Amino acid sequence: MASSNGEGSCLESVLLKKILVFGFYHKGNAGDNFFIDAFQVLFPDFDFQFINHITKHHLLNIDGVFIGGGSLIGEPISLDDGVFDLLKQQNIFYIGVGSETNIHPQHLQLLQIATLITIRNKEGLEKIKKINPKTIVIPDLVHSLTPKLSNCKIHKSILFLPNVLVMPQFDDPHWKYSAWEYFKTETAQFLDLMIKQNYYLSFFPLSTNFELNDIFAGIEINNRMQYRDSGYFINNDSSFAAITHLMSQYSLIITQRYHGIILAEMLNIPCLAISHHHKINSSFGHNISYYGLTKDQLKKETEKIFASLPKVSPNLPFNSNISGFEELIRKVKDALCGD
């Protein structure tokens, strides 16, 4: 149904655009898998294929390639030999990527020719704009989703989201061992103190990848505790609704994961972020550094948060809001419309 000003015909032409989306998909990382839902909410008319490795076959008969979301521009692109040159001929969009890391040479080449780059933090804007001025900042893509809220709040409850990436393997440098050993000992003492004070504790893995399961890290912390208990561990079934429903029951989120901060913000739950990486330096809630963290710091921050909490009240209804993404949607549709 084309309108007289041509807007209708433009919209019509973006219907059923076939888009290949490259990122860390189908690898058991909840944060990355949320992007699948987010892209479908933001662009309901597009036909998406989500992949974590690019072959020649994937690049046939598509209208564009979305790269993102997440922190992936520091890593090489997983693709078959000879495919990179074919990829460079596509209409490339970087959507909702983190800009806090160094940039891998492959991404540098693609960023230079990208039709649009949208990053999720202002800090990296100038750096990326120097590579390609067609860069804008948008909220994290997960903000486009509507969480499912529980009708129950557990008083004095802590949901701990560990991060397996800080755990050393045998060939890692010594500093990584030292940091992890110190962190475990201090955190275990803090959690024991919370249990003694009748707090309800759970560990929840946002990544359940076969090799990188956050439960691995949670179990090591639990092993150091006097009040160790297998009942602290909750399984992750990976759906956005199930995860937000669970998280909304808790009164405090302690997170080593970036999307723990994003979800806590969306759910309006107090959040203490333990940062080992620049992206976890949250603008929402409280932050402490992973390196050299002490039980006293954890205790002080937690007491501060609980002291500032109002009387426990039920979750408020959540109003979905994708207004922060209007510019992204318009620019992507304009670019694809002009094909």
Place this chain on the structure above:
Amino acid sequence: MQSGELTLSNHGHIDLALKHFPSKVEVYFLDCGSVPVPCNPHQPDELEYEVHSSNLVLGRFVLKIKWRVATVREVVWKVYY
């Protein structure tokens, strides 16, 4: 023993992870004392609970609490081992 309080509204259910299978469980509305559910036959509020095994937690047992309440209610839960 494990214990705690919940703030409930509307209707729903929650699974609280237990250390192991309990010998005794109490769940009651805070403002009504420990009474059988439904708490007050003159009100529509209902509270049910049961202990069962679950794949949700590594500890295997959960206390499932279900409710249907007309206003915001506080609930106490106590699990003895």
